[in-house]
Amino acid sequence: MKPLSQLLSSIPPSATIAVNDKAKALKAAGRDIISLAGGDPDFDTPAHITQAAFDAIKAGDTHYPPSVGTVPIRKAIAAKMAREYGVEVNPNNQVLVGPGAKFLIYATMAALSNPGDEILILEPYWVSYVPMVQLAGGVPVTVPLPADDNFRITRERIEPYITDKTKAILVNSPSNPTGRVITPSEAEAIRQLAIENDLYVLSDEMYEKLIFEGEHICMASLPGMAERTVTFNGHSKAYAMTGWRLGWMAGPAAIIKLAAILQSQSVTSAASFTMAAGAVALESPQDVVEEMRLSYKARRDFMVPALNAIPGVECLNPEGAFYLFVRFPGISNDSMEVANRLLEEADIAATPGNEFGESGQGYVRFSIATAMSDLERAVERIRKLMAA
Numbered sequence: 607m608k609p610l611s612q613l614l615s616s617i618p619p620s621a622t623i624a625v626n627d628k629a630k631a632l633k634a635a636g637r638d639i640i641s642l643a644g645g646d647p648d649f650d651t652p653a654h655i656t657q658a659a660f661d662a663i664k665a666g667d668t669h670y671p672p673s674v675g676t677v678p679i680r681k682a683i684a685a686k687m688a689r690e691y692g693v694e695v696n697p698n699n700q701v702l703v704g705p706g707a708k709f710l711i712y713a714t715m716a717a718l719s720n721p722g723d724e725i726l727i728l729e730p731y732w733v734s735y736v737p738m739v740q741l742a743g744g745v746p747v748t749v750p751l752p753a754d755d756n757f758r759i760t761r762e763r764i765e766p767y768i769t770d771k772t773k774a775i776l777v778n779s780p781s782n783p784t785g786r787v788i789t790p791s792e793a794e795a796i797r798q799l800a801i802e803n804d805l806y807v808l809s810d811e812m813y814e815k816l817i818f819e820g821e822h823i824c825m826a827s828l829p830g831m832a833e834r835t836v837t838f839n840g841h842s843k844a845y846a847m848t849g850w851r852l853g854w855m856a857g858p859a860a861i862i863k864l865a866a867i868l869q870s871q872s873v874t875s876a877a878s879f880t881m882a883a884g885a886v887a888l889e890s891p892q893d894v895v896e897e898m899r900l901s902y903k904a905r906r907d908f909m910v911p912a913l914n915a916i917p918g919v920e921c922l923n924p925e926g927a928f929y930l931f932v933r934f935p936g937i938s939n940d941s942m943e944v945a946n947r948l949l950e951e952a953d954i955a956a957t958p959g960n961e962f963g964e965s966g967q968g969y970v971r972f973s974i975a976t977a978m979s980d981l982e983r984a985v986e987r988i989r990k991l992m993a994a
């Protein structure tokens with residue numbers, strides 16, 4: 607047999623999958639595993655959004671939609687950017703809607719990258735960024751940020767990694783996995799570096815609506831940034847719509863044009879009725895989002911002090927998203943070892959923190975998009991494990 611793709615074969619399987627497989631096997635064997643490993647809201651999609659999809663299907667909206675997204679959803683996205691951040695984007699050529707933000711981030715990497723082009727990715731980072739850049743033909747350059755300074759972004763920490771091959775800096779706020787929300791001075795450091803070095807900023811704002819303290823900074827709204835920033839967002843987290851596969855990007859027309867070529871020649875488009883429902887989600891009252899945000903906040907406010915009260919456990923206080931980044935110095939400074947002990951001895955599945963880059967070594971990530979009753983049981987089990 608002739609060899610298969612060297613590129614795809616070079617992407618290492620994720621350690622998260624190994625932990626998840628083990629969790630599934632234990633579950634199948636009858637163990638009561640509490641999974642804190644996922645990134646999927648435990649809420650159902652709000653009823654008015656689901657109804658809008660049913661209505662669209664009944665009305666015959668079941669044909670190929672425009673590849674770049676339907677007019678109503680592109681207009682709703684442009685209106686949101688203008689209303690919330692004062693960022694003017696033309697819905698005709700500066701907005702692309704696709705089957706999830708994940709695909710659009712990949713399409714953007716492909717739109718930016720010539721062989722050898724480097725994309726800076728700040729640690730700890732969402733696990734998919736590195737393979738995405740590799741698959742798109744670029745070179746991921748990961749920038750460590752120190753855990754003992756709360757992973758703070760500074761100019762000095764990024765600058766040494768900028769070369770004449772650097773094309774873009776990727777920013778994710780609120781962050782998966784740490785839940786950190788970028789501060790004005792951090793955003794300013796990135797803005798200055800981008801302008802001085804003529805870089806694009808890829809701003810993944812997927813958890814924008816899930817902020818407990820501080821305010822979301824839309825990178826495109828900063829002076830001089832609209833022309834060099836691509837904003838990624840979507841419905842998965844804010845509206846509990848992960849399975850619908852609906853995401854969007856907004857930014858410079860030239861990048862949108864190339865990403866749209868990749869989309870139209872591969873996955874074609876997002877689903878027609880998903881986009882119909884997505885437009886309704888953006889344009890109807892946002893109290894459903896607020897209810898979910900308050901629920902995540904209540905879970906965080908329970909979990910963080912409860913975990914920190916356990917000797918040998920240290921939990922950062924996330925300002926947004928729905929993850930906790932937790933260290934277990936009482937067990938080990940090795941993430942995999944902690945994840946394995948939690949699984950084997952406390953029946954808790956967590957994501958090892960070193961999956962998010964070396965800066966995350968020692969941590970595990972807990973998802974609090976999990977019912978409060980399970981979170982309470984998880985704390986109890988951790989208390990027992992640490993007392994043993």
Ligand SMILES: Cc1ncc(COP(=O)(O)O)c(C=O)c1O
Nearest residue numbers: 706707708732782812840842853
């Ligand atoms: C930081 C971040 N960006 C993007 C995505 C992808 O979202 P989507 O469901 O729109 O593909 C996720 C999903 O986990 C995420 O955590």
